[in-house]
Amino acid sequence: MALVYQRTQGLLDVPFHYCPGCTHGIVHKLVAEVLVELGLLDSTVGVSPVGCTYNNYEYFACDMQQAAHGRAPAVATGIKRVLPDATVFTYQGDGDLAAIGTAEIVHAAARGEKITTIFVNNAIYGMTSGQMAPTTLLGQVTTTSPFGRDAATQGYPINVCEMLATLRGAVYVERVSVTSIKGIRAAKKAIRKAFLVQKKGLGFSLVEVLSTCPTNWGKSPVESLQWVDSAMTAQYPLGVFRGADLEVET
Amino acid sequence: MGRLSNRILMKGNEAIAEAAIRAGCRHYFGYPITPQTEISHYMAKRMRDVGGVFVQAESEIAAISMVYGAAGAGARAMTTSSSPGISLKQEGFSYIAGAELPCVVVNVERCGPGLGGILPAQGDYFQATKGGGHGDYRNLVLAPASVQELYELTVDAFALADRYRVLCLILADGTLGQMMEPVLYREDDAPRPATKDWATTGTKGQRPHNVITSIYIDPEILETHNLKLQAKYAEIERNEVRCETVGLEGADIVVTAFGTPARIVKNVVRMAADEGIRVGLIRPITLWPFPTKIVAEAAERESVKAFLSVELNAGQMVEDVRLAVNGRKPVHFHGRMGGMLPTQREILDTIRAIVRGEGGK
Numbered sequence: 001m002a003l004v005y006q007r008t009q010g011l012l013d014v015p016f017h018y019c020p021g022c023t024h025g026i027v028h029k030l031v032a033e034v035l036v037e038l039g040l041l042d043s044t045v046g047v048s049p050v051g052c053t054y055n056n057y058e059y060f061a062c063d064m065q066q067a068a069h070g071r072a073p074a075v076a077t078g079i080k081r082v083l084p085d086a087t088v089f090t091y092q093g094d095g096d097l098a099a100i101g102t103a104e105i106v107h108a109a110a111r112g113e114k115i116t117t118i119f120v121n122n123a124i125y126g127m128t129s130g131q132m133a134p135t136t137l138l139g140q141v142t143t144t145s146p147f148g149r150d151a152a153t154q155g156y157p158i159n160v161c162e163m164l165a166t167l168r169g170a171v172y173v174e175r176v177s178v179t180s181i182k183g184i185r186a187a188k189k190a191i192r193k194a195f196l197v198q199k200k201g202l203g204f205s206l207v208e209v210l211s212t213c214p215t216n217w218g219k220s221p222v223e224s225l226q227w228v229d230s231a232m233t234a235q236y237p238l239g240v241f242r243g244a245d246l247e248v249e250t
Numbered sequence: 251m252g253r254l255s256n257r258i259l260m261k262g263n264e265a266i267a268e269a270a271i272r273a274g275c276r277h278y279f280g281y282p283i284t285p286q287t288e289i290s291h292y293m294a295k296r297m298r299d300v301g302g303v304f305v306q307a308e309s310e311i312a313a314i315s316m317v318y319g320a321a322g323a324g325a326r327a328m329t330t331s332s333s334p335g336i337s338l339k340q341e342g343f344s345y346i347a348g349a350e351l352p353c354v355v356v357n358v359e360r361c362g363p364g365l366g367g368i369l370p371a372q373g374d375y376f377q378a379t380k381g382g383g384h385g386d387y388r389n390l391v392l393a394p395a396s397v398q399e400l401y402e403l404t405v406d407a408f409a410l411a412d413r414y415r416v417l418c419l420i421l422a423d424g425t426l427g428q429m430m431e432p433v434l435y436r437e438d439d440a441p442r443p444a445t446k447d448w449a450t451t452g453t454k455g456q457r458p459h460n461v462i463t464s465i466y467i468d469p470e471i472l473e474t475h476n477l478k479l480q481a482k483y484a485e486i487e488r489n490e491v492r493c494e495t496v497g498l499e500g501a502d503i504v505v506t507a508f509g510t511p512a513r514i515v516k517n518v519v520r521m522a523a524d525e526g527i528r529v530g531l532i533r534p535i536t537l538w539p540f541p542t543k544i545v546a547e548a549a550e551r552e553s554v555k556a557f558l559s560v561e562l563n564a565g566q567m568v569e570d571v572r573l574a575v576n577g578r579k580p581v582h583f584h585g586r587m588g589g590m591l592p593t594q595r596e597i598l599d600t601i602r603a604i605v606r607g608e609g610g611k
């Protein structure tokens with residue numbers, strides 16, 4: 001019988017520890033598949049964040065470094081400056097990237113570091129049990145915004161793609177979601193493009209993936225997907241914010 | 251820089267930078283802060299000549315994180331800063347210790363607390379030798395007292411860091427960083443380990459993936475990891491103590507001092523001798539590991555009446571001296587803060603008072 005589908009070689013044969021309905025696993029799979037398809041896996045060094053995916057170094061088959069909370073872009077900078085021919089990526093949540101690590105991501109992008117960031121936005125701190133994140137929507141109930149996020153005292157969500165797109169060093173910035181087959185295909189295309197941008201040495205690339213956290217949202221997996229499509233995409237519109245006309249496939 | 255026969259007249263900060271390059275450091279990450287900015291200036295120019303990398307980071311936190319990444323990728327990496335910046339690097343220090351990454355950090359100390367002042371001080375002794383970051387870890391801490399020693403210890407720091415996979419910290423004070431003295435380059439450079447087979451350089455399809463991490467959720471595994479670190483630190487304590495001693499034979503008073511104060515004390519030794527007071531000096535060159543045995547042996551000497559620790563702080567190293575002396579002899583302290591240096595005369599006055607039995611504190 002012909003083999004039509006198998007586990008990607010980019011992931012080790014270890015079961016994920018993520019909650020049912022969590023989309024972190026899908027994003028891992030897409031990153032791993034792209035690295036394999038582009039023939040980059042053997043020369044890749046990934047950087048794990050602090051968050052639910054802190055130990056994704058146990059899943060990715062490439063070399064990995066685990067970084068302190070928010071520092072992944074700086075760690076990746078160190079790696080890339082030592083290994084300019086390697087593919088270097090960070091995988092970061094929204095607390096990691098948009099709160100404690102804001103300076104690191106902004107400056108890695110501003111420097112045009114030739115690294116790729118996979119930014120998983122689930123509008124909440126997953127690992128520490130559902131606190132408000134910088135990306136939490138107005139009115140969203142979390143353990144530290146129990147009455148709903150109130151702009152008067154808790155400010156407004158940060159749109160990371162729109163913010164980074166103002167920087168010349170960030171040459172490719174796109175926001176995708178993984179709530180449908182079509183969305184997953186588009187997300188994979190974006191991730192592929194981001195790694196090709198790096199391979200061509202064009203500058204910093206980032207793909208923001210709108211992601212679910214059914215556990216801390218208090219929603220079923222299906223409700224969670226629907227909430228991404230309705231509430232989250234209203235605040236975080238999908239699309240390319242930098243580099244729409246970059247041609248990297250040739 | 252100027253030449254003196256085969257010696258080169260250099261500023262302390264430049265000597266650190268040149269030594270790093272000669273020791274094979276090709277990756278430097280820094281953030282500006284007085285009194286060590288000349289290191290970054292030097293690196294910004296020299297790294298281009300030698301095909302190295304200079305990155306001006308967005309903060310000291312980022313700079314030490316870049317060192318983490320670069321060291322994890324197998325490079326000899328360095329960052330330098332001064333006291334407030336070193337406080338910010340403590341997060342990185344702890345992660346580097348946990349992940350066992352070899353690297354070199356320089357602290358050209360200024361005064362604290364807070365923004366303090368830009369003049370020389372030694373108020374970071376506790377932070378350097380007792381931790382500062384979280385968890386049970388040690389950094390190997392070297393304390394130079396001349397520009398030549400800044401050069402040599404920086405070269406040695408890279409070899410020591412690689413040998414033990416630790417962070418090697420050079421604790422200098424602003425006086426040393428700013429002063430000019432002749433430097434003789436050493437022929438031997440810093441020997442490298444045969445391989446860094448743990449580094450993340452890409453698997454090349456030749457080996458299972460390498461992981462650099464400091465997190466171990468399983469308590470048994472984490473305790474084992476900690477025990478392994480402690481065994482390594484014990485080995486460093488056995489092998490790497492460095493110390494200069496002057497005139498301990500027949501000494502009445504033993505002064506302990508490191509860095510700039512040790513230079514002042516050397517003159518005081520001569521002045522005291524003129525009055526018939528025999529003063530010995532113990533100058534720790536490694537602050538961690540501390541030369542506990544050497545201090546303890548001095549405390550056993552019959553001639554020694556008392557110890558005096560002279561520091562640019564409120565009394566920090568003196569605690570390690572007291573632990574080593576362990577009550578056998580009185581231990582006094584003389585310190586200045588805020589960027590003030592003790593004069594030879596005031597140190598001599600304190601020594602006279604101790605001899606008279608009036609003591610310092």
Ligand SMILES: Cc1ncc(C[n+]2csc(CCOP(=O)(O)OP(=O)(O)O)c2C)c(N)n1
Pocket residue numbers: 050051052053069092093094095096097122124125126127128133
């Ligand atoms: C310096 C520091 N502060 C706080 C924490 C605790 N902490 C662990 S994970 C996390 C939040 C992660 O949230 P996010 O980045 O959104 O990732 P997710 O878990 O949602 O995937 C925090 C605050 C830490 N480990 N280190």
Ligand code: SF4
Pocket residue numbers: 017018019021022023024052122126127212213214215216
């Ligand atoms: S807590 Fe949320 S983000 Fe974390 S694994 Fe569970 S569902 Fe995913």
